[in-house]
Amino acid sequence: MSASEISTALLVVAWLAINGYFFISSFYHFENKEEYFYTRKMLKSALAWARAPAACLNFNLFLLLLPVCRNLLSVCRGICPCQFLRHQLDDNIICHQLLAWTVTLLTAVHIIAHVFNLERYAGAWSADENNTLLGALSRIDGNGYLNPMRNENMTPLLASVTTVAGITGIVATICLFLLLSSSMTLIRRSFFELFWLTHHLSAIFYIAIAFHGYGRIVRGQTPESLKNHDPDICSDKFNNWGSNTTCPLPQFVGLPPKTWKWILAPMVLYALERGLRFYRAQQTVAITRVVCHPSRVLELRLRKRGFHAGVGQYVFLCIPSLRSLEWHPFTLTSAPEDDYFSVHVRVVGDWTEGLAKVCGMAEEFEEGAGNAEGCERHKRKPKLDTWQLPFVAVDGPFGSPADAVFEYNTSVCIAGGIGVTPFASVLKSTWNRVSRGSPLKLSKIYLFWLCRDTHAFEWFSELLVALESQLTDIGRPETLEYNIFLTAWDENQALHIAMRHEQETDVILGTKQKTSFGRPSWDREFSRLVEKHQG
Numbered sequence: 421m422s423a424s425e426i427s428t429a430l431l432v433v434a435w436l437a438i439n440g441y442f443f444i445s446s447f448y449h450f451e452n453k454e455e456y457f458y459t460r461k462m463l464k465s466a467l468a469w470a471r472a473p474a475a476c477l478n479f480n481l482f483l484l485l486l487p488v489c490r491n492l493l494s495v496c497r498g499i500c501p502c503q504f505l506r507h508q509l510d511d512n513i514i515c516h517q518l519l520a521w522t523v524t525l526l527t528a529v530h531i532i533a534h535v536f537n538l539e540r541y542a543g544a545w546s547a548d549e550n551n552t553l554l555g556a557l558s559r560i561d562g563n564g565y566l567n568p569m570r571n572e573n574m575t576p577l578l579a580s581v582t583t584v585a586g587i588t589g590i591v592a593t594i595c596l597f598l599l600l601s602s603s604m605t606l607i608r609r610s611f612f613e614l615f616w617l618t619h620h621l622s623a624i625f626y627i628a629i630a631f632h633g634y635g636r637i638v639r640g641q642t643p644e645s646l647k648n649h650d651p652d653i654c655s656d657k658f659n660n661w662g663s664n665t666t667c668p669l670p671q672f673v674g675l676p677p678k679t680w681k682w683i684l685a686p687m688v689l690y691a692l693e694r695g696l697r698f699y700r701a702q703q704t705v706a707i708t709r710v711v712c713h714p715s716r717v718l719e720l721r722l723r724k725r726g727f728h729a730g731v732g733q734y735v736f737l738c739i740p741s742l743r744s745l746e747w748h749p750f751t752l753t754s755a756p757e758d759d760y761f762s763v764h765v766r767v768v769g770d771w772t773e774g775l776a777k778v779c780g781m782a783e784e785f786e787e788g789a790g791n792a793e794g795c796e797r798h799k800r801k802p803k804l805d806t807w808q809l810p811f812v813a814v815d816g817p818f819g820s821p822a823d824a825v826f827e828y829n830t831s832v833c834i835a836g837g838i839g840v841t842p843f844a845s846v847l848k849s850t851w852n853r854v855s856r857g858s859p860l861k862l863s864k865i866y867l868f869w870l871c872r873d874t875h876a877f878e879w880f881s882e883l884l885v886a887l888e889s890q891l892t893d894i895g896r897p898e899t900l901e902y903n904i905f906l907t908a909w910d911e912n913q914a915l916h917i918a919m920r921h922e923q924e925t926d927v928i929l930g931t932k933q934k935t936s937f938g939r940p941s942w943d944r945e946f947s948r949l950v951e952k953h954q955g
């Protein structure tokens with residue numbers, strides 16, 4: 421197992437252990453503690469089954485927001501001493517989803533247990549009033565009551581909609597259901613905005629949870645009462661509680677709410693996160709250049725005062741004139757050393773099409789366009805002046821999928837389609853460092869890029885051809901080996917390629933290294949690399 425896998429396993433084991441501790445200690449507490457002797461008589465084990473998941477919910481609701489506080493993650497990434505721990509930060513969304521499903525499971529157990537509790541609170545009244553312990557316990561009134569259903573007309577449903585715990589529990593459950601259903605992969609992939617807007621119910625969810633314990637509905641015998649009313653002695657003398665001095669009427673008190681203490685910090689952190697995003701959205705970012713590339717790729721070059729990024733990080737872009745609430749992630753294709761930052765946007769849906777339109781490229785990216793002809797036409801068109809381009813807000817940079825590249829002698833980079841963008845940044849930065857003679861541990865990059873159509877290569881091939889010749893010029897041709905795989909092609913292309921296979925440079929890219937066809941055999945590729953670098 422790699423260091424990264426070991427650290428993931430250790431983190432999961434630690435998280436499970438902490439959950440196990442909270443569940444077992446809380447279950448044992450409510451199942452055995454003297455102060456809940458009478459509460460258990462009324463609720464039996466449903467008390468412990470409601471409280472134990474609640475203890476774990478506190479812990480997981482504390483954690484749930486942390487992986488989606490992107491700026492917090494960036495700070496952690498900056499101070500994180502080792503690469504494999506930094507890798508954990510890149511799995512933030514997976515962590516968030518694991519926590520969310522854990523919250524869902526714990527919530528389900530908690531709700532089921534509380535349904536039993538409400539039934540048993542109601543049932544305690546219906547027992548024959550005069551000769552049952554539960555009847556005697558239910559008739560205790562004043563502040564020291566035990567049964568939160570204060571009279572025999574109260575039903576479980578009525579209790580659910582007239583108590584703070586019930587109302588906040590129902591609101592939180594409805595929010596949770598909507599959050600979960602809109603977070604399904606199918607919804608996120610097909611209706612991202614629906615997912616995104618529904619996800620804002622998380623604010624209501626957390627506020628409801630913060631007030632959930634306010635009603636102090638779970639009650640135990642007070643320490644003072646325990647001193648002069650020992651349940652082991654008095655429980656069967658309920659008929660003359662109060663009249664004799666050895667068994668005065670037991671008094672009860674509700675558990676003080678705890679959840680708000682657990683979730684206050686992550687809620688404040690997340691609020692700061694959104695505040696910072698709002699502040700950044702006001703900052704001026706200039707689009708200095710817009711380039712139309714084939715295969716429906718739009719390149720934006722931007723400038724923002726004080727902007728610094730690592731290789732292959734990503735930013736969120738928002739075009740207020742397009743959709744003021746939508747932020748879309750795009751990877752930086754510029755190198756940290758460049759005096760601008762750039763993104764290559766593949767026009768795939770409504771927002772990216774809107775972006776093409778506001779950048780004056782409506783027809784180039786109409787359905788089916790955005791290919792070489794469209795871009796040629798664009799080159800002949802009068803350019804929009806930068807002041808005509810839309811105001812764009814930038815949040816970030818975030819993430820660091822590629823910054824480990826420079827920490828090894830040899831790095832293998834694998835990308836599919838537009839997923840190559842982080843490596844554009846890596847290759848540019850490698851060139852900058854090599855050409856400046858900056859100290860560089862990295863001596864070899866293997867790039868594997870898989871694409872469906874030849875057009876997809878065009879915007880990136882310029883960079884590869886330039887890099888290949890520049891590295892040759894400085895006597896470092898071996899620094900970069902790229903393996904390009906065309907995974908979908910038509911007959912004409914196949915014929916065209918076959919007829920020119922002897923050509924020195926690649927038919928598609930114009931580079932010395934030739935394009936391969938179909939998906940790579942990873943076993944063969946990796947064995948080749950192992951053989952080459954063994955020892």
Ligand SMILES: Cc1cc2nc3c(=O)[nH]c(=O)nc-3n(C[C@H](O)[C@H](O)[C@H](O)COP(=O)(O)OP(=O)(O)OC[C@H]3O[C@@H](n4cnc5c(N)ncnc54)[C@H](O)[C@@H]3O)c2cc1C
Pocket residue numbers: 608609610612613734746747748749750751752763764765766767768769770771772773838841
């Ligand atoms: C970390 C990261 C880096 C990315 N880097 C690039 C890049 O360098 N170049 C590039 O072309 N694309 C990149 N993408 C993908 C890009 O964000 C989406 O293609 C774009 O948001 C689609 O928006 P749309 O409304 O035009 O398409 P839609 O048709 O609405 O959506 C197409 C796909 O993008 C997803 N998507 C839609 N809106 C968002 C959003 N606001 N946030 C996240 N995902 C969304 C949808 O789930 C769907 O799977 C990256 C995505 C991520 C998560």
Ligand SMILES: NC(=O)C1=CN([C@@H]2O[C@H](COP(=O)(O)OP(=O)(O)OC[C@H]3O[C@@H](n4cnc5c(N)ncnc54)[C@H](OP(=O)(O)O)[C@@H]3O)[C@@H](O)[C@H]2O)C=CC1
Pocket residue numbers: 734751766821835836837838839840841842870871872907908939940
């Ligand atoms: N992490 C990041 O920084 C970034 C991530 N992205 C993401 O990258 C993705 C790229 O999308 P797009 O441009 O549409 O890509 P395409 O779907 O157009 O191309 C994907 C390529 O990868 C190949 N491929 C896919 N899966 C495998 C596999 N398991 N093994 C081998 N080859 C595979 C495909 O081969 P075949 O034709 O045989 O299916 C195809 O050639 C998007 O989801 C985008 O969100 C984008 C930019 C940055």
Ligand code: HEM
Pocket residue numbers: 484485488513516517520521523596599600603604619622625690
């Ligand atoms: C209790 C339930 C949940 C709560 C309270 C919650 C809360 C949040 C919050 C506050 C964000 C941050 C949004 C932002 O500012 O970027 C977020 C992001 C996200 N959540 Fe959840 N979530 C929950 C459940 C889920 C589930 C079940 C999934 C998927 C299975 C999910 C997937 C995501 C994803 C993918 C993001 C990142 C969105 C982005 O950054 O583009 N969430 N969630």
